[in-house]
């Protein structure tokens with residue numbers, strides 16, 4: 049073949065490219081000036097292509113989705129720790145497709161009404177908790193996200209603190225994050241290492257992995273077995289697992305069908321809990337830093353809803369500014385700045401460059417959502433940019449930041465649920481509370497750290513925030529909603 053590989057930084061003689069360990073999306077964005085929007089990097093025998101524009105992503109992930117919809121399979125994660133059930137990281141093919149179809153049947157946009165009572169209930173709890181202990185914001189947000197996915201998947205109401213199933217899932221996912229940084233474990237490059245026994249000198253990764261693997265199996269099996277037990281004694285409540293197992297019982301099905309249900313249920317937690325947390329925390333951070341946005345949103349809420357009740361999903365149409373705020377949270381600091389890695393399954397050629405089969409392909413979502421031409425003043429948190437559809441489409445700017453949810457056949461299938469969950473938190477929080485920068489003992493304003501964690505699932509670094517009920521009436525409404533539901 050005469051075609052060249054896309055341009056990119058040169059590797060040194062032993063195959064190492066000086067890759068930044070943190071905020072890689074920012075470095076890739078800078079490299080756009082040097083190398084363009086399709087960049088090739090070769091790290092220890094692992095070819096990576098970074099796509100630095102919406103156009104390139106569209107050309108490959110959408111128009112050539114038949115060969116760009118797979119995921120790189122990591123030996124450490126899938127085979128050694130045992131995340132082979134996580135369908136968000138399954139290779140493209142019939143087994144993945146069955147998972148995705150089952151997920152979609154249950155969580156598509158027309159099914160949302162059945163999810164809304166769960167989201168509403170946990171949001172009411174969140175507001176109540178914010179009245180009681182506003183300084184525990186991070187804990188409360190995390191708890192409500194976990195509670196929503198646990199209830200949707202398993203019909204399990206989590207304990208106020210220290211829920212066993214949440215703890216297990218979080219420990220298992222910590223293993224995923226720990227092993228998730230590519231290059232930490234040699235077994236990722238030399239997959240035959242997975243066969244060496246754990247006692248073998250230098251095989252410490254196997255002992256670490258054994259611990260993670262045990263958590264991994266518990267995350268997959270324990271909540272599922274718990275639901276089956278509850279079904280046997282008649283105490284199970286309607287939820288994804290119950291509905292699907294009952295259907296299976298009626299239409300008949302084999303062990304493989306049951307495995308599918310189990311896998312999808314665990315994936316809902318793995319893919320849905322921490323992502324929603326990140327977007328929700330972005331809202332609190334952005335609102336604290338931009339008081340004028342809060343004033344504007346509260347004016348709309350007060351006009352449309354009044355102060356005798358809290359907003360509900362029925363109000364979504366009449367509160368368009370809340371939609372703008374949620375979209376801007378997703379754009380301003382995307383939850384997954386480099387999306388979720390893809391793998392190309394055939395040799396391909398694009399713009400005269402060769403993209404070899406099995407190359408890992410990363411969309412630079414952060415850059416796509418910060419292109420000056422598409423999003424004027426891209427670093428500014430400005431929900432108003434989405435307010436005027438007509439003007440935006442006439443000028444070809446400020447497209448809704450759907451890229452935050454990915455692309456094509458692997459685009460986030462939980463995006464309707466995710467959006468609505470964040471939406472209700474934003475609408476009800478702004479109705480009931482004033483969010484502002486905290487003050488120290490002397491009454492001086494504390495300027496918050498507005499940085500995000502550098503991981504592939506990025507979220508605001510810990511920050512303090514003042515969350516005060518807007519009035520006694522607001523406190524009463526929060527308690528009423530919590531007690532009455």
Ligand code: HEM
Pocket residue numbers: 135136137138148151155315316319320321323324327383384387388389451452453454455456457458459460461462463465466467
């Ligand atoms: C604000 C919250 C969320 C964001 C920003 C988000 C973003 C994403 C992104 C970027 C992907 C990869 C798409 C691609 O490869 O192109 C993804 C995949 C996925 N998401 Fe979400 N997500 C969120 C919430 C959720 C929730 C709540 C659920 C579950 C109820 C969920 C379930 C999934 C699943 C199952 C996949 C894997 C799809 C596949 O590989 O076929 N997500 N998400």
